[in-house]
Amino acid sequence: MEESSYSNLSTSHLLGSVPAVVNEENKPSYEVPEANMQIFPPNNGSGGGGARGYQTLEAPTEEFEQQPPNNWKGVFSISSYTQYFNVDTDVVIYRLICSFYPNTGDFFSKIDANPDLYGLIWITTTLVFMLASFGNFATFLMQKHTDSTSSWSFDVGYINAAASGIYGYAFVVPMAFYFLLQYLGSNSNLVRFWCMWGYSLSIFIPTAFLLVIPIEILRWIIILVAGTASSCFVALNLRTYIEGTNDLTVMVVAAFLLQMALAIFIKAWFFA
Template identity: 90%
Template structure:
């Protein structure tokens, strides 16, 4: 009897005792927030049932990248001209190679999205120094071939003649054609003309190296071939640019003759 009475005593007040779990505590529940899952629509692009469940960002379309730059801030602002030097090495090399194939006549379509002036400055400057140095060297070789006692001398006047002739032609001739075509009612872009004429000089760079051969008849053959290629490049591209204007065909002939005159000037003045 005594043992049963002791077992019925409440022990919740004793130290270290664990209270029994009540029914209310058992019934308590915690609301778990539902996961907010987003279901992306399937990719409806090409590929049929292999489309992924989400869409990724794609590169801008070619039409967007080919929009011509329009960041002109004034004639005396440097930022106005940076857009015409926004080309990398691959683009310049591609345009250089295109200038060695004059029969295509599609150079303006290749530069329409991004005409550059980098080629004009780089090619003309390289040609100026090559004509000045190789012209002096060729003169020495020709004199050495006829007179073994000839000593080497550098004529500084070759630099002045090359700079005036090449830079002047590269700037004045395209500008003249631009304003003349505009006067005759045909649309013309001065930057595109500068770009096209600048790359037309590229064939004269390896030609200057070949003109070191001290054989006069071979020099004339080399310069006439190079001049014809450069002239055809200018004439055919200019023809495609003003296609449809029959009264402007004389402009094409004039461009061809001027380019041939430049080739003859290079031969006569620097490689006599």
């Protein structure tokens, strides 16, 4: 009895009940809007032809790629200097090789897109330790050659002399040329000068190996050849950089003589 009474209850008012079947004749009629395909401008690339299609995104031009980003955020911000260390091993090796060919005079054009300070710091630091260590070693060989019984001690002063001479030259001399050219009305860039002068010192790194040879006349020949190559690299690139402005030949000659003076300083102080 109870089950039959429950089955007679009306369920039309309950939520979730199954809706009645609607007759297909009473269905509301509506039309699906027709999709219109938008035709993009024709692609004039290498696809050729007059056929229409999607335009492809072209690669940026070479002039745009060569412009270095301006990320300067202040002198005391480390992120301001990261753009000058954005080089990989292949770039540094390529610039090192270019510094051994002084007759081209196009080093500034090769570093124009991305002048770096990594080469300056790495080359000068390596050269400081090379001069201090091999200078002491050359002194040891000369002393043992003249008097094998005398004692020998490492001269720590070589490190101070090498650091003062190499770091001072690599940072102060390009800065002096930069301010002098600015005063004379010629365009100059301090970072590019630091980069060029830094790579010009790379030839003295293998030269330090050869200067260990305990033959004085051979040492002078080696240092004069290396100094001439480094001086020509600086002078020719500086002449190309300031070419077309004023007659600044005296600046080129001064750069050549200063580079030769550094070479003689290396020989006279560390390999005497």
